[in-house]
Amino acid sequence: MVFGKLKKALKKFVDNVTEVVATKEISEEDLEPILEELVISLAESDVAFEVAEEIAAKLREKLVGSKIPRFSNLRGHVIKALEDSITEVLSRGYRKLDLVAEAAKRSPDNPLRIVFFGVNGVGKTTTIAKFAYMFRSHGVTPVIAAADTYRAGAQEQLRKHAEKLGVPFIGGRYGADPASVVYDAIEYARARGYRVVLIDTAGRLHTDKDLMEELRKITRVAKPDYRALVVDSLTGNDAVDQARFFDEAVGIDFIILTKVDADVKGGTALSVAAATGKPILFIGVGQGYEDLEPFEPRRYAEKILADLKQEAG
């Protein structure tokens, strides 16, 4: 089940609180051991330890000494505290972005540039194709630039997507300077009036230092409006390390979390958003072009807690 492990941890927390609290007020004494158990089970669901502790601190603040409103039940009260705490953690750095509207407003000599970073295998290629689909279906056709010139496969995969989607593709020969691919793609867009350029980059080179230098060079040439990091929700705490690496290398504006539809643990979103302070703005929820959703913290928290809320009535 999607998010199964996280949901189980949260349900156990609600069960424990309702079991222990007999009066109309929640005491710190009652809550403390239950919070400790919650932190451990959150950590087991891929929530970074410091983020799990932060959630516990928020719950302590909201629940200790709180009076249960007369007509509401204790369960509902605890679930609401959980939902608010999770929403707060997910909201760090969050802002609404309308990329399609931004691109549509651009003058043709200054197209919107989005550079995508991320290690191999996280779903970067698929995500760029999903973005191309999103722009194109709103009438803003993008140019795709494949600036990973070290992997012939990456070029080929992106070219196929571009063909299927009917959008222009600019690639480079094996080993060509990736920055020149970026330059050509931006010039191409300018010359033909395309208002957005989506740029793929390498996910791995011989050394991390080489990778950092290449990504910095691409960034200097692209002058991106947005630097997007693609992370895989199935990688758990690794996603936090990746976000830190890329943020140090090039600076990250927002994160796209992929494979959320296949995530049985569910904690990565909480970790990445809270531990890096970089907002998740999109999630990948499948392999199709249309399987990209804007991320909204409250809605995501509601999704995590939907079964519990339904049970509580």
Ligand SMILES: Nc1nc2c(ncn2[C@@H]2O[C@H](COP(=O)(O)OP(=O)(O)OP(=O)(O)O)[C@@H](O)[C@H]2O)c(=O)[nH]1
């Ligand atoms: N279920 C699911 N699968 C996804 C999602 N995004 C990508 N994938 C799959 O993940 C696999 C890897 O995706 P790619 O787009 O090839 O990943 P990449 O990061 O470009 O990987 P390389 O090309 O190997 O660097 C593919 O099988 C995709 O279909 C998603 O949101 N949900």
